[in-house]
Amino acid sequence: MAYDPGAIDATLAATVGDEPALIVELRLAFITGAERTLGLMELAGGNVDEWRGAALRLHGLAASFGAVRLMTLARSAIDGRPGDLSTVAKLRRAIARL
Incomplete structure (x- = not known):
């Protein structure tokens, strides 16, 4: 899956x-929300339930902003x-690339 640096901006521009x-x-x-959610995973x-809950939140956040690579990793x-680790x-690298 290719990284598309403009996907988030395109999604936001279509919205606002x-x-x-x-x-x-x-x-x-x-980005702040993604970093915070990754912190919860860390x-x-x-703890399986906490890890999966945070990963699900990160997946949903990434999906809502069109961050396909982050969504796939989550x-x-x-x-x-x-x-x-x-x-x-x-995940940290994917967020940094946003």
Whole structure:
């Protein structure tokens, strides 16, 4: 799956129109929310319910903003091993690329 750096901006522009300041604000809110949710996954450690709950939230957040790569990685985390550091690192990189 290819990384599309404009997907989030296109999704936001389709939603709010030609409002650059609002797009920037919403993008920042999305990234902050994704980082916060990833933090919850890290705090969950090996707790299956907390890990999966946070991964589901991250998946939904990514889906609502059109962040396909992040959504795919979050989907894998839902079914993956709770507390997996490799998964966390992949998610962190995907968020940083946004």
